[in-house]
Amino acid sequence: MAHEATHDHHDHHHAPQGFFQRWVMSTNHKDIGTLYLIFSLTMFFVGGSFAMVIRAELFKPGLQLVQPAFFNEMTTMHALVMIFGAIMPAFVGLGNWMIPLMIGAPDMALPRMNNLSFWILPFAFTLLLSTLFLPGGGPAGGWTMYPPLSLQSDSLAYVVFAIHLMGISSIMGAINIIATILNMRAPGMDLLKMPVFVWSWLITAFLLIAVMPVLAGAVTMLLTDKYFGTSFFNPHGGGDPVLYQHVFWFFGHPEVYIMILPAFGIISEIVPTFARKPIFGYKAMVYAIASIAFLSFIVWAHHMFAVGLPLGADIFFMYATMLIAVPTGVKVFNWVATMWGGSMTFETPMLFAIAFIILFTIGGFSGLMLALVPADFQYHDTYFVVAHFHYVLVTGAAFAIMAATYYWLPKWTGHMYSEFWGKVHFWCSVVFVNVLFFPQHFLGLAGMPRRIPDYNVAFANFNMISSIGGFLFGASQLIFLGVIVHCVFFSKKKAADRVWESAKGLEWTVPSPAPHHTFEVPPVVHDEELAHGHVND
Amino acid sequence: MSQQHDTYYVPSKSQWPIVAAVVMFLTVFGAAHWLNAEPGESGFGKTVITVGAIGIIGMFFGWFHSVIKESLAGMYNPQVDTSFRMGMMWFIFSEVMFFGAFFGALFYIRNFSIPWLGGAGHGVLTHRFLYDNYSASWGAEGGNGPMHVGGAFSTVVPWGLPLLNTLILLTSSVTVTIAHHALRAGHRGKILVFLGLTVLLGATFLYCQAHEYMEAYKELNLTLHSGVYGSTFFMLTGFHGLHVTLGTIMLAVIWFRVLKGHFNKDHHFGFEAVAWYWHFVDVVWLCLFLFVYIL
Ligand code: HEM
Numbered sequence: 001m002a003h004e005a006t007h008d009h010h011d012h013h014h015a016p017q018g019f020f021q022r023w024v025m026s027t028n029h030k031d032i033g034t035l036y037l038i039f040s041l042t043m044f045f046v047g048g049s050f051a052m053v054i055r056a057e058l059f060k061p062g063l064q065l066v067q068p069a070f071f072n073e074m075t076t077m078h079a080l081v082m083i084f085g086a087i088m089p090a091f092v093g094l095g096n097w098m099i100p101l102m103i104g105a106p107d108m109a110l111p112r113m114n115n116l117s118f119w120i121l122p123f124a125f126t127l128l129l130s131t132l133f134l135p136g137g138g139p140a141g142g143w144t145m146y147p148p149l150s151l152q153s154d155s156l157a158y159v160v161f162a163i164h165l166m167g168i169s170s171i172m173g174a175i176n177i178i179a180t181i182l183n184m185r186a187p188g189m190d191l192l193k194m195p196v197f198v199w200s201w202l203i204t205a206f207l208l209i210a211v212m213p214v215l216a217g218a219v220t221m222l223l224t225d226k227y228f229g230t231s232f233f234n235p236h237g238g239g240d241p242v243l244y245q246h247v248f249w250f251f252g253h254p255e256v257y258i259m260i261l262p263a264f265g266i267i268s269e270i271v272p273t274f275a276r277k278p279i280f281g282y283k284a285m286v287y288a289i290a291s292i293a294f295l296s297f298i299v300w301a302h303h304m305f306a307v308g309l310p311l312g313a314d315i316f317f318m319y320a321t322m323l324i325a326v327p328t329g330v331k332v333f334n335w336v337a338t339m340w341g342g343s344m345t346f347e348t349p350m351l352f353a354i355a356f357i358i359l360f361t362i363g364g365f366s367g368l369m370l371a372l373v374p375a376d377f378q379y380h381d382t383y384f385v386v387a388h389f390h391y392v393l394v395t396g397a398a399f400a401i402m403a404a405t406y407y408w409l410p411k412w413t414g415h416m417y418s419e420f421w422g423k424v425h426f427w428c429s430v431v432f433v434n435v436l437f438f439p440q441h442f443l444g445l446a447g448m449p450r451r452i453p454d455y456n457v458a459f460a461n462f463n464m465i466s467s468i469g470g471f472l473f474g475a476s477q478l479i480f481l482g483v484i485v486h487c488v489f490f491s492k493k494k495a496a497d498r499v500w501e502s503a504k505g506l507e508w509t510v511p512s513p514a515p516h517h518t519f520e521v522p523p524v525v526h527d528e529e530l531a532h533g534h535v536n537d
Numbered sequence: 538m539s540q541q542h543d544t545y546y547v548p549s550k551s552q553w554p555i556v557a558a559v560v561m562f563l564t565v566f567g568a569a570h571w572l573n574a575e576p577g578e579s580g581f582g583k584t585v586i587t588v589g590a591i592g593i594i595g596m597f598f599g600w601f602h603s604v605i606k607e608s609l610a611g612m613y614n615p616q617v618d619t620s621f622r623m624g625m626m627w628f629i630f631s632e633v634m635f636f637g638a639f640f641g642a643l644f645y646i647r648n649f650s651i652p653w654l655g656g657a658g659h660g661v662l663t664h665r666f667l668y669d670n671y672s673a674s675w676g677a678e679g680g681n682g683p684m685h686v687g688g689a690f691s692t693v694v695p696w697g698l699p700l701l702n703t704l705i706l707l708t709s710s711v712t713v714t715i716a717h718h719a720l721r722a723g724h725r726g727k728i729l730v731f732l733g734l735t736v737l738l739g740a741t742f743l744y745c746q747a748h749e750y751m752e753a754y755k756e757l758n759l760t761l762h763s764g765v766y767g768s769t770f771f772m773l774t775g776f777h778g779l780h781v782t783l784g785t786i787m788l789a790v791i792w793f794r795v796l797k798g799h800f801n802k803d804h805h806f807g808f809e810a811v812a813w814y815w816h817f818v819d820v821v822w823l824c825l826f827l828f829v830y831i832l
């Protein structure tokens with residue numbers, strides 16, 4: 001289609017005709033963002049259904065519903081789908097939609113590559129999910145794919161290639177975001193006036209480009225060890241399975257920050273809006289994100305304390321890990337200080353944001369406990385770890401994504417969502433998520449191992465509570481789906497351009513719904529339109 | 538860097554991204570199928586890989602064809618040019634990290650896993666009970682681990698072909714730079730000569746590398762199966778070789794584009810991108826020469 005390179009100047013405001021043209025051949029950041037978000041929501045329910053299987057099996061001690069091998073496939077797939085299919089694409093979708101709007105760019109810097117980044121994903125997940133139907137079943141060695149266990153499954157090749165594809169997609173997406181932010185800002189949008197969300201994505205994109213190739217390397221070594229006779233992870237030939245863990249976690253720890261930094265950005269947009277105050281300590285927020293990103297490269301071995309590292313390594317990684325609590329604390333205090341003395345209202349996005357701040361902090365605290373080497377010897381590979389990362393990932397990353405959805409949905413669709421049902425969704429989620437995950441702390445402290453389908457009867461009560469919470473939390477997400485579908489297709493209530501009373505930033509200066517093309521001529525940015533236009537020291 | 542522009546440029550719709558996604562999928566799906574096939578029944582996987590791979594080549598042709606056409610039509614303003622440059626720079630950074638993973642594995646194996654298997658640190662028991670007093674060393678003596686996986690082998694002498702290859706790549710870096718200067722000065726003949734030389738040097742490198750591999754397999758018994766020594770040696774040099782192959786193809790494409798007069802002294806992103814890539818491949822080789830061959 002090179003010949004229609006002259007682009008349609010006449011229909012700035014409506015989408016081009018033709019379903020295939022519009023959605024499959026798109027070069028429009030909003031359409032591609034929408035695709036990402038729909039994909040992510042779909043994967044959220046796919047991964048969620050795996051979680052329901054896990055919780056159903058763990059409802060009672062003993063084996064009742066599924067075979068252990070299938071249970072292990074479920075834990076593995078649940079994690080892979082949620083991490084690479086739900087959380088990461090959701091952030092990319094939000095970035096796609098909002099970054100150009102926030103910095104006054106007409107689109108992403110490399111729009112066709114943007115489309116490719118998206119379209120790789122459905123194929124990658126087809127490949128990954130198809131393994132469940134293979135004769136030998138899907139991957140069952142955990143999402144971390146430690147050898148030698150992971151090498152036993154025939155599905156390994158499929159999983160490795162699926163991860164390669166996801167990696168290519170993420171790297172291209174990240175390159176695009178960096179180029180957009182560094183090259184496409186409207187005049188007047190200085191780096192230190194950018195919304196914190198944009199900053200958080202800039203740094204996240206850097207992390208992605210730095211570590212996704214390392215993951216690709218790690219899984220490539222798995223592939224060659226299994227199929228081509230290399231010995232990277234085989235001590236007979238001079239290798240070491242622990243080497244895999246080092247390479248994997250060199251990716252893995254920055255990866256968890258990839259899943260939280262954009263969430264920090266979102267919360268930093270929402271809290272000032274509903275507190276009706278500029279964010280407290282803008283620059284400190286930006287520097288905190290940058291230092292968290294830096295530190296994330298030198299803490300990876302805190303996932304490996306129990307494998308028998310040299311003492312010096314244990315100690316170094318323990319202190320380095322605890323150091324991360326400092327910039328993280330800066331962020332939490334700044335959000336609180338932003339709310340302090342503000343005239344707050346509690347619409348659904350703000351409710352999710354506040355829940356984020358409280359519950360993410362709980363996850364941060366359990367992280368600190370895990371960072372203590374002697375304590376981690378006890379907690380490692382127990383449900384305490386599961387509780388930790390679900391507090392940071394579900395009540396952290398996923399809640400931030402939900403907050404962002406409610407916050408920007410009126411801008412995307414031009415209609416208000418139902419505030420009542422949004423609040424119902426919020427309260428159900430926030431209550432049941434704690435019923436689901438809080439008891440897992442106790443289970444872990446008492447020694448219940450993770451990734452095992454059966455358990456000692458001593459753990460029965462807390463597991464039953466946790467499962468009930470799980471089912472109800474899962475069901476609550478159907479409300480979320482309902483609210484979104486209603487808002488997109490049925491809501492009659494028109495949204496104003498500046499949807500929220502004191503929301504600041506360029507995205508609120510364009511109409512709701514945001515027209516198909518925005519900012520084709522660079523806007524002139526005035527400081528007072530920006531949330532952070534008047535930052536001094 | 539947010540300069541003033543009259544309007545932004547947003548490219549038109551394109552079918553190439555979805556084509557790319559499909560052919561990439563076919564390739565890896567075929568490959569996964571093929572890897573798991575029982576001996577003798579690999580037909581299906583191979584067919585799918587072939588279709589996918591041909592598709593990938595076709596896709597690259599088609600996609601670049603349309604981009605080049607748009608570029609020649611003058612549709613890319615300086616801002617687009619900057620985006621392309623950033624894209625290429627960060628892509629190269631991601632490649633650096635990919636090689637980093639394998640170099641990291643090499644360093645870990647040499648500094649930790651091999652010495653530990655030989656009883657350093659706290660690994661004394663493993664070494665006594667599992668492995669009949671393996672004493673740690675690298676290279677031909679201990680590089681294939683305590684069980685001598687892959688059998689006895691000898692290593693490639695760095696001062697023969699590898700040294701020659703180092704000189705070849707270094708020279709090619711110089712020739713590509715001369716070609717770049719010639720491009721800036723607008724001497725088309727000189728560009729063609731020096732760029733052509735670069736392509737030839739790249740091809741020679743690949744020839745030598747293939748020769749070295751053959752010798753390693755046939756005479757030295759150094760194979761991919763030769764324990765971690767073989768693993769790191771072939772994976773590192775192999776991925777590097779793959780990059781040289783790509784780089785050489787890209788240089789050749791650029792040579793034809795110069796011949797067709799696609800570039801001028803202010804407008805030659807394609808040329809520069811490939812030159813950067815070539816320098817990157819060169820630097821990786823220097824690290825390989827040092828850490829894989831010499832040390
Ligand atoms: C204050 C900050 C944090 C600290 C000190 C911390 C510390 C830790 C430690 C020490 C472990 C290893 C536990 C073990 O396996 O024994 C761990 C596991 C984990 N953390 Fe964190 N963490 C922090 C924040 C986060 C954040 C923000 C995320 C993600 C958004 C996260 C996600 C995870 C995940 C997914 C795992 C488990 C990985 C696995 O084994 O499957 N953590 N954390």
Ligand SMILES: [Cu+2]
Nearest residue numbers: 253256302303
């Ligand atoms: Cu970590």
